[in-house]
Amino acid sequence: xxxxxVFESPLNEEFNIYVVDLPGFGVSPVNSDFLSIKEQATLxxxxxxxxxxxxxxxxxxxxxxxxxxxxxxxQELNEKINYYFNIEGNLTEADSYFSSKPLKFNSxxxxxxxxxxxxxxxxxLEERYKRYYSSLRFxxxxxxxxxxxxxxxxxxxNKSGIEFKELTCRKVYIWGDVDTPKETQKFxxxxxxxxxxxxxxxxxxxxxxxxxLYNDINExxxxx
Numbered sequence: 001x002x003x004x005x006v007f008e009s010p011l012n013e014e015f016n017i018y019v020v021d022l023p024g025f026g027v028s029p030v031n032s033d034f035l036s037i038k039e040q041a042t043l044x045x046x047x048x049x050x051x052x053x054x055x056x057x058x059x060x061x062x063x064x065x066x067x068x069x070x071x072x073x074x075q076e077l078n079e080k081i082n083y084y085f086n087i088e089g090n091l092t093e094a095d096s097y098f099s100s101k102p103l104k105f106n107s108x109x110x111x112x113x114x115x116x117x118x119x120x121x122x123x124x125l126e127e128r129y130k131r132y133y134s135s136l137r138f139x140x141x142x143x144x145x146x147x148x149x150x151x152x153x154x155x156x157x158n159k160s161g162i163e164f165k166e167l168t169c170r171k172v173y174i175w176g177d178v179d180t181p182k183e184t185q186k187f188x189x190x191x192x193x194x195x196x197x198x199x200x201x202x203x204x205x206x207x208x209x210x211x212x213l214y215n216d217i218n219e220x221x222x223x224x
Contacts (some may be wrong), residue, residue, distance in 0.1 A: 092158045
């Protein structure tokens with residue numbers, strides 16, 4: 001749901017576009033062989049490697065907690081990455097507002113029931129949360145809990161931000177000044193992270209700012 005406008009953008013005219021359905025977060029059920037968020041990065045890396053020929057390069061777009069996966073894929077497939085677009089991914093501990101929520105509940109079911117209610121109330125007023133709520137309904141509780149539990153060690157002490165900074169492939173961090181925490185803004189500035197700021201835009205650029213976002217991504221790829 002979050003990326004549907006990409007198929008109406010110039011990117012769809014020039015590239016083969018794939019929106020990943022990771023185990024436990026859509027039609028695909030939870031896979032016991034790929035439970036942790038790091039294991040799912042390995043799964044995606046293997047798929048990209050198998051589905052592209054030797055010289056083919058890929059452009060990768062990842063959002064929020066999923067950008068941890070994007071960063072690890074770039075580490076694994078460095079030579080195959082043409083450009084990595086990290087949209088509001090977790091750089092600092094301050095970015096883990098949603099991803100740390102399951103830790104406060106005794107079971108995955110309790111978390112999902114509470115979280116769905118919370119997001120639903122906000123979705124009554126905001127379009128971006130309506131889209132997010134729709135996606136949540138396709139996610140399995142255990143899948144969400146697994147991502148939360150297994151991501152925390154990679155977020156502590158801003159480890160995920162350091163990993164993104166140290167990537168040697170072409171990359172850019174895309175963020176807005178509505179939801180990005182001050183700690184993360186300082187991290188971007190202090191570490192001179194390649195970035196693109198969209199003022200007045202919140203966490204879901206693909207929903208709130210889709211036309212400009214995809215046009216800019218298309219132009220950025222053309223510079224390579």
